[in-house]
Structure formats: C-alpha cells, structure tokens
Amino acid sequence: MAKVDSAEAFDAFEAAGWELRAEGYAKVFVPVTGRVVESLLDAAGVGPGTRVLDVASGPGHVTAACAARGAVPVGLDVAYHMLEIARRRYPDLEFRQGDAQDPPFPDGSLDAVVGNFAILHFGDPDRAAARFARLLAPGGAVALSTWDHPPRARLVGVVLDAAREVGAEPLPHLPAGPPFFRFADEAEFTRLLSDAGLRKVKVHTVELTQHFQSPDELWDGLRLSTVRMRALVFDQPDEVQAKIRSAYDRIVREYATADGGLDIPISVKIAAGVR
16 A cells, blocks of 8 residues: 555656546547446446546546436546546536545535546545545445456556566656555455445456457557556666567467457456445
8 A cells, every 4th residue: 555645746646647648548448448337337326317426537438428327427537638538528528627536526415436447546545435435425336446466457467567577667757656456356445445434345357358459559558548557667768668578579479369469358346335
C-alpha cells in the first residue's frame, strides 16, 4: 500500500499523465475495457432511474452505458482532455472535472458508484472506497473492476514480464504508488469494500480474449495509452527498451495466430458491495 505522504505525488503524476494519454486510451483501451462494462453495471444493480456516479469516467463509455440502461449518470474525471472526448462523444450526458477519490456529491445522494479500472490509479484507494460508500443511499452499491494477476491478465502481463526479465528498474520520475495488482487478490479486494463499510461484498472474475492485428499493435497501444506502464517501460533508455521489446516478442509468440496477430487472454476482477 502507498504511504500517505506519497499519495499526493502519485495522484499528480497520474493526472498529468492522463492529460497526455487521453486520445490513446480512448482508441486502444476502450475496445478492451469496454467489454466488461455490462458486468460491472450488473454488479452495481444499475437500471432505470438509478442515480449513478461513474468515477474516473475517461472517454465516457461507462457513463453512456449507464444512460442506455435508463439510469441517471454523471461522469467524473480529473483529466480535462478525457472530458473533452467524453463530451464530444456523448453531448447529452453530464461530465464533471474533479477528484474521483473525493467526489463533490452529498453523502447518501447516489444509488450506485462505479469505477471501471479506476481503483488502481488512486494514490489512496482505501480513502476513495470509504468515500464512495458514504455517497450511497441505503441499499446502494459500489462496483469496481481491476486487472487480474499478470499470468492471467496478459494484456499488461506480457510487457511487465518482459521488463522484469531484462531487469528494468522504475525510473526516478515514477513516484511510489499502491501495488498495481493489489486488488487482483480477491481477499484484498473484498477487504477494501468491507472496510469501507459495505456489506454483501462479492468478487467475481471475467475472462475474455482480445485479438490484436500484430505484436506492434499491442506494443504501440500500451506505449500510447498508459501512464504508469509507460513510465516503467517506455520511458526507459533506448537500449533498455530494445531489450524489453526483444523479450516481449519472444513472450507473445505463445499467443500468435495464423493471420500474424495475437489472441491475448485477459482476466478481470469485479468487486461489489452494498450499503
């Protein structure tokens, strides 16, 4: 877990990074992360009339999925450029700029809080989860998603494995943050929501396969659309990056398809709890 005194630096690093990666994320990651949105909303009980806050709403696809169910959603994101994309894509929906870890809403005013791959980008996820729980009216739910451990979440695992294999170390400009895969541990994910005061906490796994046209498509996609991984891998000196790429090319051969592409296994954890 990140130390309290490092959370502010980590949050500032993430906020600045997403301003630069908004277009890349919308293009590369939304086709992947969007595939678990319906499961996330099911876990939160989102339906007609549900007052929903979508935290770290990014390009707005989760907020739009809530609206498609007849809910009354608001998207909240710290990155102005993410909000620009969301407002352009979904001009009839409401998006606000602000700290997703401390949403500016009254306690008890919402029926659901959802965050699709949001929790791993927070400097103090425990504080954020507790705040989400307080926003709920009785019977409301929080639902959050995150990547499974790297051996199962290969979208990110293949590059992280390559970086570890060549001994790449985090560069000085990468501030300390919470462990990236902390909530891949179901007990830890359950504890997060239980400690926030939620009950009936459940964690389930969603598994899928994502096709990429080539190893370059996945490599370039991660380079253009990530923040913490970019700092760990793609900000390395050229010679280190070359070694990581060589290891990556070997690792992804396991997932090669006849058309020259990759079928990458992906596993996601979704946790939900009720106030």
